[in-house]
Amino acid sequence: MHPRSYHRIEIRSTDDRHLPIDDLEQRGEFWRENAQYTLGVKLLQKPNTNVAKxxxxxxxxxxSIPTLKAARVYLGQLHNESGEETVLSFExxxxxxxxxxxxxxxxxxxxxxxxxxxxxxxxxxxxxxxxxxxxxxxxxxxxxxxxxxxxxxxxxxxxxxxxxxxxxxxxxxxxxxxxxxxxxxxxxxxxxxxxxxxxxxxxxxxxxxxxxxxxxxxxxxxxxxxxxxxxxxxxxxxxxxxxxxxxxxxxxxxxxxxxxxxxxxxxxxxxxxxxxxxxxxxxxxxxxxxxxxxxxxxxxxxxxxxxxxxxxxxxxxxxxxxxxxxxxxxxxxxxxxxxxxxxxxxxxxxxxxxxxxxxxxxxxxxxxxxxxxxxxMSVSGYGNRGNDILGSPGIADDGLPYSTLTYANGPGYREQIDGKRPDISAENSRDKNYKFPAIAPLLSExxxxxxxxxxxxxxxxxxxxxxxxxxxxxxxxxxxxxxxxxxxxxxxxx
Missing domain, CATH: 3.40.720.10 (Alkaline Phosphatase, subunit A)
Known part of the structure; x- marks a missing residue:
């Protein structure tokens, strides 16, 4: 198994073990060591040809695969991490x-x-x-x-x-x-x-x-x-x-x-x-x-x-x-x-x-x-690392925010008001029953x-x-x- 926690990449040399992760990630050697270690682990893997009892x-x-992406970020953010590097158990x-x-x-x-x-x-x-x-x-x-x-x-x-x-x-x-x-x-x-x-x-x-x-x-x-x-x-x-x-x-x-x-x-x-x-x-x-x-x-x-x-x-x-x-x-x-x-x-x-x-x-x-x-459901936009997965990654060309998580259709559809999209910044996207925006109206996505x-x-x-x-x-x-x-x-x- 890869030697990392569910939330952060933990590979550190003796010289940099006291540096914060954000500083480490700015160093190319951090990523090269990470990749080489992962390569070594994979090279050691051998097919298991036992009978499965x-x-x-x-x-x-x-x-879906976007669900996996969003869920791992959500899990990391529940632990006060940025979330992108989180690993689900089966991953x-x-x-x-x-x-x-x-x-x-x-x-x-x-x-x-x-x-x-x-x-x-x-x-x-x-x-x-x-x-x-x-x-x-x-x-x-x-x-x-x-x-x-x-x-x-x-x-x-x-x-x-x-x-x-x-x-x-x-x-x-x-x-x-x-x-x-x-x-x-x-x-x-x-x-x-x-x-x-x-x-x-x-x-x-x-x-x-x-x-x-x-x-x-x-x-x-x-x-x-x-x-x-x-x-x-x-x-x-x-x-x-x-x-x-x-x-x-x-x-x-x-x-x-x-x-x-x-x-x-x-x-x-x-x-x-x-x-x-x-x-x-x-x-x-x-x-x-x-x-x-x-x-x-x-x-x-x-x-x-x-x-x-x-x-x-x-x-x-x-x-x-x-x-x-x-x-x-x-x-x-x-x-x-x-x-x-x-x-x-x-x-x-x-x-x-x-x-x-x-x-x-x-x-x-x-x-x-x-x-x-x-x-x-899609995960979209150019939000910064650690941006709230349930939030907005930025402002669209119409001057209004859009949601990182969006559905192609479903009950989250919002009708336009005076020819404009509703301003979702006034909505509580962290409510557990919040319906995320959808492009086309359907009773069930x-x-x-x-x-x-x-x-x-x-x-x-x-x-x-x-x-x-x-x-x-x-x-x-x-x-x-x-x-x-x-x-x-x-x-x-x-």
Whole structure:
């Protein structure tokens, strides 16, 4: 790993160790030593060709490359640093690549078709999950055909006797986590209260009743309402949505029979789960988990959920595990053009990955960090080093300030006043719910079509380099961990 803190470059010789960083950076030797050291570290890196006993996939929903840039600056500035040189935990991983994002039928993708790609290894149509592109939106009958169904790396891992887990800050039935276990012709069929035909089971039902979903050892996220009937009220006073009258939480507990199964609904419950728990279901909100900036101490952080999952999946486990962890609310904040919340959720994601790194061994655990799609936020202007990332980099040609963080479209659009842009200097851009400026008016900001980054460490991580199609990612993870029916390190010939 590079010998630098998260916030400042720390390489100093004996003669200049007392000089402030700003003075050091004016010296060419400072940068040359830094570069030579980094070169030396990279020359020492060797491919890890062990079998990956464990695989952890971290998915930052909507975590575009500009989001990474802005988040690292934001993190640094939270620590009273300029921020540009800050390093997020996963940015220290030795391997990076780019993933191409699109649906079979869409130039810019959604979280459903991308989940099918990065978890199932097959590209599909927009808003469909766990099915091939032969299934059109809402085509229930086509989604039931076995030849149109796509299995995920979660299922491949279960077939090899590995434990499996899902962690998310969204509803556990939302598009990204559903990609691990569900097959549906519409991502919105999360509960039977939707418009799905009766013969197409909703996503919550599939998680509890069907073969793959029912085998998950750890399930942590939001979305209680989709598991409870409309006549029921959950622990926090919210009503369920189900019209079939079934309490899927009770069904899940009963289905575990004599196994040591536990259901929890708040942070205290999660932190007090015993280590011998074999199956854990944690639903911490009726809907999505709260944003970190809005949450209280009753709701666990993404890092705490990740730690609990790794701990339980590791107990008495010789065959290893597959764990999917989603920082899902980065995406939601971007849709609302609430950039500060998007950056804060990215920092929470960074903390969760840091926890996983500290709890696992790089020799036998492959960790892959990526995103499903981008967003339209840009980082622009010629602001001075250390300029407030949530502020303005300068004055535009019309004599008014503009924002460093700007969206191509969305609810942050401001109408002109007397033919002029509004003066944003009168606005409080540091309010956590501030909507950053957008060029075109839309109720919800759109995704971006950019490639997204891949960061990896552990066995066979070196295969995740270059520019690759998104659907290749699970095939590489499967190769490293010897699961699935394709080429693996355990079976060099198909």
């Amino acid at each position: 464990n695989v952890i996939m971290f998915l930052g929903d909507g975590m 220290k991983f030795p391997v990076t690549g780019l993933s191409k994002t699109y649906c079979v039928n869409k130039q810019v993708p959604d979280s459903a078709c991308t989940a099918t790609a990065y978890l199932g290894g097959v590209k599909s149509n927009e808003a469909t999950i766990g099915v091939t592109a032969a299934v059109q939106l809402k085509d229930c009958d086509a989604s039931l055909l076995e030849e149109n169904r796509v299995s995920s790396i979660g299922e491949w891992s279960q077939a090899k006797g590995k434990k499996t887990g899902i962690v998310t800050t969204t509803r556990i039935t939302h598009a990204s986590p559903a990609g691990v276990y569900a097959h549906t012709a519409h991502r919105d069929w999360e509960s039977d209260s939707g418009d799905a035909p009766p013969n197409c089971k909703d996503i919550a039902y599939q998680l509890v009743h069907e073969d793959v979903g029912s085998k998950f050892n750890v399930i942590l996220g939001g979305g209680r309402k989709n598991f409870l009937p409309k006549t029921a009220v959950d622990e926090e006073g919210d009503s369920g949505t189900r019209i079939d009258g079934e309490n899927l939480i009770e069904t899940w507990l009963k289905s575990k029979n004599k196994s040591k199964a536990k259901y929890v609904w708040n942070r205290d419950g999660l932190l007090n789960v015993s280590n011998d728990t074999e199956y854990l279901l944690g639903l911490f909100e009726g809907d999505h988990c709260k944003y970190h900036l809005d949450a209280d101490d009753k709701e666990p952080s993404l890092a705490e959920m990740t730690q609990a999952a790794i701990k339980l999946l590791s107990v008495n486990n010789q065959k290893g595990y597959f764990l999917f962890v989603e920082g899902g609310r980065i995406d939601h904040a971007h849709h609302d053009t609430k950039a500060q919340k998007a950056l804060d959720e990215t920092i929470e994601f960074h903390k969760a990955i840091e926890s996983a790194v500290n709890m696992t061994n790089e020799e036998d655990t492959l960790i892959v960090v990526t995103s499903d799609h981008a967003h339209t 759109t995704h971006g079509g950019d490639d997204v980054a891949i960061f990896a460490r552990g066995p066979w991580s070196h295969l995740l380099t270059g520019v690759i199609e998104q659907h290749v990612i699970p095939h590489i993870m499967a190769y490293a961990s010897c699961v699935g029916d394709g080429l693996t390190v355990c079976n060099e010939a198909i």
